[in-house]
Amino acid sequence: MRLLNCILLLCVNFFSLYAETSPTGKRSLNDIFPRLPSDVREAAFSNAGYYHSYSTASRQNINSSGSALDVQIIDAVFSRKPGFLVESILVIPDTEGRYSLLDAYNALGKTRGLKGRVYHSHTRNEYIALFDDVTRLESAKKNVPVNDPLPASKIPDSETIYMRLNDVNFKQTFYRADITQVRYGLRYSLTNNKNMTYFLIPVIREEKFTAQLYFEPITEGILIYSLAGADVSDFVSSKIDMPSAITKRLAIIITWVAEGIKGY
Numbered sequence: 123m124r125l126l127n128c129i130l131l132l133c134v135n136f137f138s139l140y141a142e143t144s145p146t147g148k149r150s151l152n153d154i155f156p157r158l159p160s161d162v163r164e165a166a167f168s169n170a171g172y173y174h175s176y177s178t179a180s181r182q183n184i185n186s187s188g189s190a191l192d193v194q195i196i197d198a199v200f201s202r203k204p205g206f207l208v209e210s211i212l213v214i215p216d217t218e219g220r221y222s223l224l225d226a227y228n229a230l231g232k233t234r235g236l237k238g239r240v241y242h243s244h245t246r247n248e249y250i251a252l253f254d255d256v257t258r259l260e261s262a263k264k265n266v267p268v269n270d271p272l273p274a275s276k277i278p279d280s281e282t283i284y285m286r287l288n289d290v291n292f293k294q295t296f297y298r299a300d301i302t303q304v305r306y307g308l309r310y311s312l313t314n315n316k317n318m319t320y321f322l323i324p325v326i327r328e329e330k331f332t333a334q335l336y337f338e339p340i341t342e343g344i345l346i347y348s349l350a351g352a353d354v355s356d357f358v359s360s361k362i363d364m365p366s367a368i369t370k371r372l373a374i375i376i377t378w379v380a381e382g383i384k385g386y
Contacts, residue, residue, distance in 0.1 A: 149306065150341045151213060154190045162211065171212030171346075173373060175365030179204045179351060185211065186349065192304050195334045196349060198311060202332055204351025205359060208368045214380055216343035221383050223308050226337040226344065228273045229382025230301060230310055233258045233285055236378050241370045252374050255288040262298060262315055279303055284315070291367070292318045292325065307338030307345075312375070325358050333372055335379070344383060346376055 151163065158166075162185060165172035174185075179200065181187050184207065186196055199207070214221060229235075237256040240249040260266040262284055283299040296316040302309045312333040318326040333350035350372050354364055 148339055148341045149190070151345065154338070154340070154345070154347075155185060155211075156190075157188060158185060158211075166211040166213050167215065167342075171210055171373075171376065173208065173210045173369055175369050176207040176209070177205075177365060179207045184209050184349065186347065191336065191347065192306075192309070194304075195309060195336050195347075198334050199332055199349050199351040202330055202351060203353050205354055206352055206364045206368060208348075208350045208365060208372050210346075210348040210350075210372060210376060212346045212376060212380060213340070213342055214344040214346070214383060217341070219339075221339070221344050223337060223339060224274070224277055225383045225385075226308055226379065227277045227301065229379050230299070231271050231274070231283075232382055233283065234270055235382060236287065236374065239374045239378060241374060250290055252290055252371065253287045254290065255286075257286045259284040259286055259296075262296075277303060277308065289318075292320060304336075307336055310335040310337070310379075320358075320362065323358075325362065326352050326354055330354070331368075333375065335376070346380060348372060348376060 151158070151166070155163075162172050176183055181196065181200060184196075186209070234256050236253050238251050239253065240251050242248075243250045257267045258270055260268050265286065278301075280303070281301045283301070285297045285299065287295045287297065289295045295314060295318050298313050298315040300309075300311040300313075302311070312335070313329055314326060314331045315328060317324045317328050318331065330353040331351070333348060336345070336347045338345045338347075350368050352364060352368060354362075358364070
């Protein structure tokens, strides 16, 4: 009897694992965010996606609170004690299975595609390129430009990318991007590995900004969830609209990846 029970348990575990990893075992947006408000859900399926900034960082306020997302995605932001948060949810509709995690991975590798992407400046009332130059670097210590790789046929378990972005506000900024496969999807962790300055004044110190992007094929398409935060001083936050600054950079990055996934 005990042997029969063990066999039955092994069978249940096997079929449960198969359901989670097989193409027909994809989760839905409701599975991941069971309490998502209808207006947020509607915005997530729009071309622009859903964005919301929080001037007070609180786990309870964000939509991923109580979700089925990997807790490490949220912890990676809150561990830096951010003063501001920006959350985004975007679903690329795809019920036919045209797009995959490999498409997301290859899109993330095309770092130079960030160059020249514009945002609307309300103060200047014109469209401005957020990053006028983007360079992939050899390492954190060697600022030697390297080419973006050719499209891959397989996603590595993990990878680290270094970039230099000439920012319209912060001038030369340096980032480290860590790409990791997780249980259901792909995690892209972007962190500044040098101080970000404004008129030579440090605005965001090294490792104090992070943007966590998460990609997962779901029944409705490709989910792109992101949470970004920064730890800045009260003096800086009184001079710069940090939620706006973070939101426009996150939006540029998400648009870049989403277009890359779709092959634009």
